Amino acid sequence: MPTVSRRLFLAFLLACVALACHAEEPATSGAFVLHKMANAIGRETYSIQTSGDTYTLTSHFLFTDRGTKVPLETTFTAHTKSMSPVSYAAKGQASRLSAMDDKVNVGGPSVTIIRSGKTETVSPTRPWFITDGYSPVAMQEQMMRWWLSHGKPAQFTVYPAKASVHIAPAENVTVDGATLHGYTVNGLIWGQECLWLDAAQNLIALVSTDAEFDHFEAVREPYQSNLAGFIGAGVRADLAALAQLSASARTSPAHRLAITGATLEDSTGAPAVKDSVILIEDGIITAAGPRSQLRIPSDATLLDASGKYAIPGLWDMHAHYEQVEWGPIYLAAGVTTVRDVGNEFDFIRTLHDELDRKQNPAIGPHLEFAGVIDGRGAISMGATLADTPEEAVQWVEKYKAAGARQIKIYSSVKPEVVKAICAAAHARGMTVTGHIPEGMTAIEGVNDGMDQINHLPYAMSYFTRAVLGPDGKPDRTKPAIEELDGPRAHDLISTLQLHHTVLDPTVALFETFLNTKPLNQIEPGVDHLPAQLHEALDSPPATGDHAALADARWKATLDTLRNLHAAGIPFVAGTDQAIPGYSLHRELEVYVEAGLTPLEALQAATIIAARAAGAEKESGTLEPGKRGDVLLLNADPLADIHNTRKVWRTVAAGAVYEPAPLWKSVGFLP
Structure with a gap:
C-alpha cells in the first residue's frame, strides 16, 4: 500500500x-x-x-x-x-x-x-x-x-x-x-x-x-x-x-442426495439405463445404475426425476467469466464446469477461490482456468505480458501457484516465447492452449508444443485457398476456394494426429457473425437476453453480396469440421461467450450438423472436455468418484441434440438448481 x-x-x-x-x-x-x-x-x-x-x-x-x-x-x-x-x-x-x-x-x-x-x-x-x-x-x-x-x-x-x-x-x-x-x-x-x-x-x-x-x-x-x-x-x-x-433457485446440498427415476445416459457410450438411481454423498457420486440394483439410504434426500433424462453436467471449454453474473447463467443452462481461457489474474484467482470454497461456495459452476499470456505489441491485451523466455516462466509459475491447470497463448506472443511457455508448462504438469500468434501457423504452434488450439479459423486456412486479385493479393469480395483434400489439409491433419491435438472450434460464435437470416431463427436464446445484452449481441443478417460470402464461409466451416472429425481430431465444446447460456447448446447442434452423432457431440461437452482439462477423474461422466454434477432434461438428447436445451434441473456438486429463478436473477427471460 x-x-x-x-x-x-x-x-x-x-x-x-x-x-x-x-x-x-x-x-x-x-x-x-x-x-x-x-x-x-x-x-x-x-x-x-x-x-x-x-x-x-x-x-x-x-x-x-x-x-x-x-x-x-x-x-x-x-x-x-x-x-x-x-x-x-x-x-x-x-x-x-x-x-x-x-x-x-x-x-x-x-x-x-x-x-x-x-x-x-x-x-x-x-x-x-x-x-x-x-x-x-x-x-x-x-x-x-x-x-x-x-x-x-x-x-x-x-x-x-x-x-x-x-x-x-x-x-x-x-x-x-x-x-x-x-x-x-x-x-x-x-x-x-x-x-x-x-x-x-x-x-x-x-x-x-x-x-x-x-x-x-x-x-x-x-x-x-x-x-x-x-x-x-x-x-x-x-x-x-x-x-x-x-x-431462491438453489436447494442447499444434502449430505446424501438420491436422484430417482431418470433415464441414465452417462456419456461413456454404455446403453441407457431406465428407472435409474444416482446417489450423491457430500457432492460426490457414490453409485449410479438401475434402481433394482441399488439401495437408497434411508436418510437420503429424494429428487424424483421420473420421465427425465440424466446426463453429466456440461462443460463450456471456452469461457470468459468476465462478471459474476455468468454463474447463474451457466447453471441455468446446465453448465456445471467452465474452463476460463483468458482473464485478469486477480479477478480469476479470487473467483476460483470463492467458487471452490467447501463451505457456502458462491453461486456458479466449478471453475478451471487457463492463465493467459500475451506479448507486447500494438494489439496485445491485458497485463500478463511476456517478451522473453524468462518472463514467460515467471508467469507460468505464478499461474500454477494460483491453481491453473493450463496456460493460454494469445496473439502477440513471439515464436521463441511460445516454445518457452510450452516447455515451462509441461515441466509443471500443465497443458497449453490458445491462439496461433501473429506470424505463426497452426502446424508451427503444435510443433512448438501447443496441446490445443482455440478457434476453428486457425485450421480452416489449411482447407481453403483465397482467390487472388489482379494485384496478386487476396480478393476479399470473393469466397475462398475449398481444398478439403489438398496437401496442406493433409499436412495439418497428420500433425494434429501425431501430437493428439485437441480443437476448441467455437463455431457457434462465428455463426452469429455469418448469419444470413434473423439471429433468433438460428439462436432463439437471443430473445431472452436483457436489454443491454440484446442491443449488443443481436447482429442483423447479412444481405446481398455479403450474404453470399457469409453462406460460403459457413459452408467451409461445416466442411472443415466434418473433415477434421472424420480424421479423428477431438473437439471440445466452447462458446467464447457469444449468446450467454445458449450458445453452448448451439455449438453441439452445429457439431451434429457437421456429422457428429448426438453422443459424440455430448461427449465434446462432457468426458472429452474433462479429459482435455486434465480432470477426467473428477468429471465428465456419471460414475462413482466423480463430482455430483448432473443435468436433468425433459427430453432425450441422444434422440435429438436440441433437447439439451430442455433443462429441468441442474445438480452441481449435489446442490439442486431450478433454471427459471436463476435466469431471472440476472435479468434474463426464463
Whole structure:
C-alpha cells in the first residue's frame, strides 16, 4: 500500500488533483487511470466549474484498446444545491465498435433524449438522474453524490437508457488507515459494478465492464498501486450481492442426495439405463445404475426425476467469466464446469477461490482456468505480458501457484516465447492452449508444443485457398476456394494426429457473425437476453453480396469440421461467450450438423472436455468418484441434440438448481 505523505502531495500537484486521502470537501477536479484486463490503457480527466446556481462537469475520457483509440467527451450541467440535472451531452465512443452521440435536456417536467439519431421526450420516473453506462467515471461519481444526498433511494431511474438502478453497501477497503466505502451498483450496465468512495464522497476506484463486456477498472491516480486489492474486493462484493438475488433457485446440498427415476445416459457410450438411481454423498457420486440394483439410504434426500433424462453436467471449454453474473447463467443452462481461457489474474484467482470454497461456495459452476499470456505489441491485451523466455516462466509459475491447470497463448506472443511457455508448462504438469500468434501457423504452434488450439479459423486456412486479385493479393469480395483434400489439409491433419491435438472450434460464435437470416431463427436464446445484452449481441443478417460470402464461409466451416472429425481430431465444446447460456447448446447442434452423432457431440461437452482439462477423474461422466454434477432434461438428447436445451434441473456438486429463478436473477427471460 502506498504511504500518504509527500508522494501523494506531489501527485496532487502534478495531476492537478484537488484531493488527498483525507480530503474534507468533494473534489472539483481529478484524474483516473483507465484499465482493461488490469492493464493501464488510458486516462480520464475532469473538472467542475460553478456559475450562479448551476455547475458544469467536463470530462475527457480516452483509452487505446488493442490499437484502437476510444475517446469520449462529456459535459454535464446540474443545479448546485439539489444536483438536479439540467443537460448532458456525450460524444465519442463507448468501445472500439460502438459510437456514442447522446444528448439529454431537461425542460420543466419533461426530459428530451437524443440517442442514436432518434429524439424522444419522456416524463421521468422519480427519483431519477442522468448517467450513461460505465463511462465516464466522473459521472458515476456524480451519481453517487446525488444518491447519497437524496437519502439513498432504494431504486431510481437513469437516463438516457431509462434503466432502473439499485445501489447497496459492499465490502470496504482500507488504504493507509483510511476507510474507503464500498458499494455495488446494479442496473447501470448489465450486471453489477463495484466502486469505492472516500469520506468526502470522492470516487476512488471503479471495477466494472466496458461496452464490449470486458473487464474495466478506473482508479484515481494516487491509488493506482492498489488496483489488485480493488479487483479482489469487487469480486467478493459482487458475489455476495448475487447470492441474495439467486438464493431462491438453489436447494442447499444434502449430505446424501438420491436422484430417482431418470433415464441414465452417462456419456461413456454404455446403453441407457431406465428407472435409474444416482446417489450423491457430500457432492460426490457414490453409485449410479438401475434402481433394482441399488439401495437408497434411508436418510437420503429424494429428487424424483421420473420421465427425465440424466446426463453429466456440461462443460463450456471456452469461457470468459468476465462478471459474476455468468454463474447463474451457466447453471441455468446446465453448465456445471467452465474452463476460463483468458482473464485478469486477480479477478480469476479470487473467483476460483470463492467458487471452490467447501463451505457456502458462491453461486456458479466449478471453475478451471487457463492463465493467459500475451506479448507486447500494438494489439496485445491485458497485463500478463511476456517478451522473453524468462518472463514467460515467471508467469507460468505464478499461474500454477494460483491453481491453473493450463496456460493460454494469445496473439502477440513471439515464436521463441511460445516454445518457452510450452516447455515451462509441461515441466509443471500443465497443458497449453490458445491462439496461433501473429506470424505463426497452426502446424508451427503444435510443433512448438501447443496441446490445443482455440478457434476453428486457425485450421480452416489449411482447407481453403483465397482467390487472388489482379494485384496478386487476396480478393476479399470473393469466397475462398475449398481444398478439403489438398496437401496442406493433409499436412495439418497428420500433425494434429501425431501430437493428439485437441480443437476448441467455437463455431457457434462465428455463426452469429455469418448469419444470413434473423439471429433468433438460428439462436432463439437471443430473445431472452436483457436489454443491454440484446442491443449488443443481436447482429442483423447479412444481405446481398455479403450474404453470399457469409453462406460460403459457413459452408467451409461445416466442411472443415466434418473433415477434421472424420480424421479423428477431438473437439471440445466452447462458446467464447457469444449468446450467454445458449450458445453452448448451439455449438453441439452445429457439431451434429457437421456429422457428429448426438453422443459424440455430448461427449465434446462432457468426458472429452474433462479429459482435455486434465480432470477426467473428477468429471465428465456419471460414475462413482466423480463430482455430483448432473443435468436433468425433459427430453432425450441422444434422440435429438436440441433437447439439451430442455433443462429441468441442474445438480452441481449435489446442490439442486431450478433454471427459471436463476435466469431471472440476472435479468434474463426464463
